[in-house]
Amino acid sequence: MINRESAQEPGTAERIRDSAATLFRQKGFNGTSMQALATAVGITKSSLYHHYPSKQALLAEIIEVTMSRVTPLVREIAQSDLPATGRLHRALTLHTVESIRERDYVACFSEESRYLSPTFMETHRKKKGEYESLFQKVIEEGIDRGEFLEQDSGLATMALLGMCDSVIRRYRPTGEYAPDEIAATFADTAVRGLGARDTERAAAGEVTR
Amino acid sequence: MINRESAQEPGTAERIRDSAATLFRQKGFNGTSMQALATAVGITKSSLYHHYPSKQALLAEIIEVTMSRVTPLVREIAQSDLPATGRLHRALTLHTVESIRERDYVACFSEESRYLSPTFMETHRKKKGEYESLFQKVIEEGIDRGEFLEQDSGLATMALLGMCDSVIRRYRPTGEYAPDEIAATFADTAVRGLGARDTERAAAGEVTR
DNA sequence: GTCTATAGGCGGATAGAC
DNA sequence: GTCTATCCGCCTATAGAC
Numbered sequence: 001m002i003n004r005e006s007a008q009e010p011g012t013a014e015r016i017r018d019s020a021a022t023l024f025r026q027k028g029f030n031g032t033s034m035q036a037l038a039t040a041v042g043i044t045k046s047s048l049y050h051h052y053p054s055k056q057a058l059l060a061e062i063i064e065v066t067m068s069r070v071t072p073l074v075r076e077i078a079q080s081d082l083p084a085t086g087r088l089h090r091a092l093t094l095h096t097v098e099s100i101r102e103r104d105y106v107a108c109f110s111e112e113s114r115y116l117s118p119t120f121m122e123t124h125r126k127k128k129g130e131y132e133s134l135f136q137k138v139i140e141e142g143i144d145r146g147e148f149l150e151q152d153s154g155l156a157t158m159a160l161l162g163m164c165d166s167v168i169r170r171y172r173p174t175g176e177y178a179p180d181e182i183a184a185t186f187a188d189t190a191v192r193g194l195g196a197r198d199t200e201r202a203a204a205g206e207v208t209r
Numbered sequence: 210m211i212n213r214e215s216a217q218e219p220g221t222a223e224r225i226r227d228s229a230a231t232l233f234r235q236k237g238f239n240g241t242s243m244q245a246l247a248t249a250v251g252i253t254k255s256s257l258y259h260h261y262p263s264k265q266a267l268l269a270e271i272i273e274v275t276m277s278r279v280t281p282l283v284r285e286i287a288q289s290d291l292p293a294t295g296r297l298h299r300a301l302t303l304h305t306v307e308s309i310r311e312r313d314y315v316a317c318f319s320e321e322s323r324y325l326s327p328t329f330m331e332t333h334r335k336k337k338g339e340y341e342s343l344f345q346k347v348i349e350e351g352i353d354r355g356e357f358l359e360q361d362s363g364l365a366t367m368a369l370l371g372m373c374d375s376v377i378r379r380y381r382p383t384g385e386y387a388p389d390e391i392a393a394t395f396a397d398t399a400v401r402g403l404g405a406r407d408t409e410r411a412a413a414g415e416v417t418r
Numbered sequence: 419g420t421c422t423a424t425a426g427g428c429g430g431a432t433a434g435a436c
Numbered sequence: 437g438t439c440t441a442t443c444c445g446c447c448t449a450t451a452g453a454c
Contacts, residue, residue: 221437252437252438252439253438253439253440255438255439255440255441256437256438256439259437259438260437
């Protein structure tokens, strides 16, 4: 049994998905036409519909693939054996690095998912909630153990994920900052923002990706 | 000389602008048709063009109005006589409260400005840079005076503004949090994230709006 | 699996009457 | 300042040949 997906040559469906993610991030979902996508891929507009039943389904697929890939990685960190401070730092670093490394896909997830039709949206909302609750639980544990200051964990989760998500809009690959540098700095600022005592030790458990 | 703009009854141009801001935030610039806007205002599509020459000009006007209103308020705080920590806290609180209170307009500024045509974009980029540099300068002063930890002020500005901007996407007016509460909490988290020693004193200079 | 051709509607914008 | 009528191009999506 050969696993085509994880292998070398990308199939047409995957090339379409990649180009779509890039265009959706650059021009927005509603600013990208199927014609423009077809041109980018190098096939005709009609051929797209052989691989995906609709533009909506294509967006949904991009988002789904992203969630399915990143969620387990964050879950593993969140459920590991470190102090909450270290787990939060590692999870946020991973989240931020992925947001830069796979920015086309992640941008579709965080910026363009609002254009999902009601059917797709329902599924998406649930999975996104589960993903963010991974972070919130770590924050709650950190508060309970006295690693972080007493505070509302919902607002804290909003603040920290909002901060890290912003790299998608603000990061420029030509810029002066390396992805790892940004991710580490953001995670530092984040855990310090919750009132963590020893940011240094938290950073020690950094992910290298 | 009567100032029409600041008075009671909004003219048609202003009603169009308000409706447009609401729709652009909800459905996105490219997801909002001139027909939908006309219906929301209660006039015909053609009548819109008597007040604004194009959809682009309408978006540009919304963004311009927002910048012109908020920038002086932040500038006054940034150039006031408080320690950097207090100035940053007050400025971020104002920024966040405004992002909630005038979310339709601010969302057009922060989320939809990317759809501006090159002509309008150039002007916008400059003014946005000036606005954000107000925050960056306060952060730099805070670092120089030892109020904040030694760090890259550009990344810090990205992180903090990204965090506060996220309320636009994440805040739900039906939610459990009051605007002031969110703004104060975010500002607390932000200045703490830079390593400010006394967040309490910073919060003392809170804005009430 | 890709193509040509086309359906059928909606997009932004304009002309010109009142 | 608002209307009706209209231009024309582009939109998503489908039919059906190869």
